[in-house]
Structures are given as C-alpha cells and as structure tokens.
Amino acid sequence: MKEVIQGIPLNYYLFLSTVLFSIGVLGVLFRRNAIIILMSVELMLNSINLLLVAFSAFHGDAKAQVFVFFIMIVAAAEVAVGLALMVLIYRNIKTLDIDFLNKLKW
Amino acid sequence: MVEYIFYALSVICIACALLVVFSKNPIHSVLYLILAFFAIAGHYVLLNAQFLAVVHIIVYAGAIMVLFLFVIMLLNLNAETEPHKNMLTKIMATVSGGLLLVTLVGSFRAAGQVEMVNLDNSNIGTIENLGKVLFNDFLLPFEISSVLFLSAMIGAVILGKKQLS
Incomplete structure (x- = not known):
C-alpha cells in the first residue's frame, strides 16, 4: 500500500x-x-486550498499547487473589493448588521 | 512523529476556526483566523509544499488579515456593537452546518479508500518546479489574473473614496 x-x-x-x-x-x-x-x-477557500495541496502531494503533480496560487489571487482581489464595500455600507447605514441590508430582498 | 504534528496542527486549526465563528469580539475573530492560517501553513510544510507555505503566510497573515484588522479598527467594531441573531436562526444554522458535515463525511466514507500513489517526489513544491509549471502551462491565466488585480484595485479605490457631489 503506497497511499x-x-x-x-x-x-x-x-x-x-x-x-x-x-x-x-x-x-x-x-x-x-x-x-x-x-x-x-x-476559511472555506483555505480548506479547499489545503485539499488541493494534499491531492498534489499524493499525486506528485505540481499543477494543483498552481491552482492554489490562483485561488489566493482571487481571494486577495475579493477581500480588497469586499472590504471597500463594507466601508461603503458602514458609511451609509452606520452598521454592518446584514439584517438591515434587505432593500433588495423582494 | 509526523502523525503527532499532523494531529496537533489539525486540532489547532479546527479549534481556531470554531473560535472565529463563536467569539463575540471581531478583533478576536481576526486573531484566531490568523492562528488557523498559520496551522494551515504548517500543513503545507508537512505536505512538502514549502514555497506555498511561505506565500500563504505572506499573502494571508501579512496582507489580507492586516486589511481585515484595519477595517475593523477603522469602523470601531467591538463586542458591544456586535449584532445578535435570534435563537431560532442560530439553531437552524448549526443544524444545517452539521448536516452538511455529516453528508460530506458520509459520502467520502462510502466512496472508500482512495488509491493514490506516493511518487516520493519531494521537490514538486520548490520555487523552480512551480515556476516552470506556472510559466509553461498557465501563462495565459497568470496574465489574466494581473488584469483581475488591476480591476480589483481600481474598483476598491472607486468604492472607497468619498462621493464627489
């Protein structure tokens, strides 16, 4: 067993x-x-990263690790835009409680 | 020896992830998330992905979490301003998260032991090998990701600046 x-x-x-x-x-x-x-x-993105690295190590294939790079890139871009949105939301409604963000709900 | 390191890192990682969700103060959540990221970086080192571990620490603990801390301190969020959900929503969230966990674990167990060969190739995680793969097979996605970064940067600046009126 070599697994x-x-x-x-x-x-x-x-x-x-x-x-x-x-x-x-x-x-x-x-x-x-x-x-x-x-x-x-x-946290969810990081769990997927960990799984990709594990499969890469067990498979002996470096391409999965390059995919982890791209996930990190997307996460960094997402956080930059997301936190800018948070600042904008806080500036407008003075809270970050998502239950007050229901104008688009119905 | 390696098993004990694996178990220790896993316990740290899961405990910190739970504390991220359940701690009242957002700053404590950020600090626990940084600890969880360090544990994941330890897992990367254990899996022979040394360069990825370093990049993970630099990008996540060094850049992203600092951004989170800045925003939380800028908006002056703390335990007193923390909104509370009602009990029913909390119970339903816990039940649905647990059901997702049970479903995934059950399906993985039912799928049986995965046959994987360990090629005993410990240098796939080095900078040299990863750079070759990145610039040979993934050159176009690499260039496109720079466009993504540029658009994210412009978007963040436009969103963040004061409205001109």
Whole structure:
C-alpha cells in the first residue's frame, strides 16, 4: 500500500478539509456581522486550498499547487473589493448588521 | 512523529476556526483566523509544499488579515456593537452546518479508500518546479489574473473614496 505519505493517509486530509469547510458554512449562516461572514468565506477557500495541496502531494503533480496560487489571487482581489464595500455600507447605514441590508430582498 | 504534528496542527486549526465563528469580539475573530492560517501553513510544510507555505503566510497573515484588522479598527467594531441573531436562526444554522458535515463525511466514507500513489517526489513544491509549471502551462491565466488585480484595485479605490457631489 503506497497511499500513505509520511504515515498520514489522504482520507485524513479529506476529513480535515470537510470539517473546515463546514465550519466556514456555519459561520456564514450563524453570524450577522458582514466582516465575520467574509472571514468565514476565507476559511472555506483555505480548506479547499489545503485539499488541493494534499491531492498534489499524493499525486506528485505540481499543477494543483498552481491552482492554489490562483485561488489566493482571487481571494486577495475579493477581500480588497469586499472590504471597500463594507466601508461603503458602514458609511451609509452606520452598521454592518446584514439584517438591515434587505432593500433588495423582494 | 509526523502523525503527532499532523494531529496537533489539525486540532489547532479546527479549534481556531470554531473560535472565529463563536467569539463575540471581531478583533478576536481576526486573531484566531490568523492562528488557523498559520496551522494551515504548517500543513503545507508537512505536505512538502514549502514555497506555498511561505506565500500563504505572506499573502494571508501579512496582507489580507492586516486589511481585515484595519477595517475593523477603522469602523470601531467591538463586542458591544456586535449584532445578535435570534435563537431560532442560530439553531437552524448549526443544524444545517452539521448536516452538511455529516453528508460530506458520509459520502467520502462510502466512496472508500482512495488509491493514490506516493511518487516520493519531494521537490514538486520548490520555487523552480512551480515556476516552470506556472510559466509553461498557465501563462495565459497568470496574465489574466494581473488584469483581475488591476480591476480589483481600481474598483476598491472607486468604492472607497468619498462621493464627489
């Protein structure tokens, strides 16, 4: 059986990433502070990054690690625009509670 | 030895992720998220992706989380201004997050053991190898991502500046 890298099976990384992703989803649903929601999205992106790196290491393929670069690029751009939006929202309604942002709801 | 490092990093990572979600003060959330990112960087080192670990620390802990901290301090958010959801929403959020976890874990377990060969190739994570792959196979996405960055930068500046009127 050659499916173990340095004594750690691939399934462990799969379960760790699943737990992290679920915590990210829980954070998006649980909190009302928009910045915490953005941080939970970052957590989800990082769980996927970890899974990609694990598959890359087990597969011996460097292309997955390049994909991780691109995910980091998109995350950085997303955070820059997202935090600018947060500042704009706070300037207009003086809060980051997402329950007050319901003008587009219906 | 490696197993213990893996377990320690995983426990730190999951505990910090939970504390990000459940801590009242947004600044504590940011600090716990930085700790979780350091644990993930440790996982990268464990997986022979050393360059990615360094880039992860520089980009996330060095740039993105500092941006988060700046915005939280700029907007003066703290535990007192933290909005509270009602109990039903919290319960439903926890139940749906748990159901997602159970579904994913169950499907992964049902899929059985994944057959993967370890090629014992410890130099796939080096700068040299990654640079070759990035500039040979992914040159066009690399250039397009620069356009994405430029548009994100312009968008953030336009959104962030005061309205001219």
